[in-house]
Amino acid sequence: MTKTKKKDDLSLIFGKVQPNAKESEKYVLGVCLNHPKEYLTAVKEILKPEDFYVSENAIIYEAVVEISEKTVPDIRLVMEHLKSGEKLEQIGGMPFLVSFLEVTPTATPIRQHCLIIKQKSLQRKLVEFSSKTLSAAMDDGEDVFETLRYSENYLAEINNELAQMKVTPIENVAANVIDSFCEKVYKARRGEVDEKAVYTGIKEWDEMNGALFNGLYIIAGRPAMGKGVHLTQLAVSMGKRYNIGIVNGEMTNEQLLIRIGCNLKGIDNFLFIGHVSFVFGWYLEYSKKVCQYTLHPILFHPQSYLVCNYIYSSFIF
Secondary structure, three states: OOOOOOOOOOOEEOOEEOOOOHHHHHHHHHHHHHOHHHHHHHHHOOOOHHHOOOHHHHHHHHHHHHHHOOOOOOHHHHHHHHHHOOOOHHHOOHHHHHHHHHOOOOOOOHHHHHHHHHHHHHHHHHHHHHHHHHHHHHOOOOOHHHHHHHHHHHHHHHHHHHHHHOOOOHHHHHHHHHHHHHHHHHHHHOOOOOOOOOOOOOHHHHHHHOOOOOOOOOOOOOOOOOHHHHHHHHHHHHOOOOOEEEEEOOOOHHHHHHHHHHHHHOOOOOOOOOOHHHHHHHHHHHHHHHOOOOOOHHHHOOOHHHHOOOEEEEEOO
């Protein structure tokens, strides 16, 4: 049976298909049917049946929501619910419903998919609003004040939907980040240390950037500019206070050990001539006096750096 999209006067306007996110709709319905306990509550906070572009998807989601008011929904209960409401054939029968079983959760948060669907739904509402407003404005028989009241009420409904979603405007997010960053830098320059904050331990870095944010930092630059040396210095410095994990995909284990040892010893690793055993032997002796040192066994395997060019190491200085 051929699937039918929503049929209305706005299915095509100005030669364009209405905004939609069919792939996200299938994904959201799939995880709701296969993993309702983990995902359905978050989805219901954002989406309503009318937010779905594909009419069959809207029918299925409505059934899922109705079932969830009484028990945990699954594909069998949804099938029975649709059958009792004489809507099973309307969506294309059991084969269409079963097609959602192939959907599996991914790393992308479910909320992101929901927001995409919601965005497309709001876009369609704005298109509908614009079309009706334009049509009424061009019709001499329409009351212009009634058209204005309609426009005001319609936009108020959209604003209410946004308020219920608790969407924060991007400019507010940016302002909060900037304020937080300035506060961290100000405290760092005044020597005010927040015990809960994470610092590199490198005076110039901390005065310039303040405490580190939770997230990903990317150190970029041309080859041989010292990115690896700088990051090794950060690891050694921060290791004096925190547990540091290193995932190395560039250097061999020997090179990494030499850089760590030279950094601790104050030797320029580019001028160092010798075997890793010298640095490593000194480093073990150094660690007994000043700090603790732990390293995952893969580093001690004689052929480890020949088999794989990465390690995961844990240092406690």
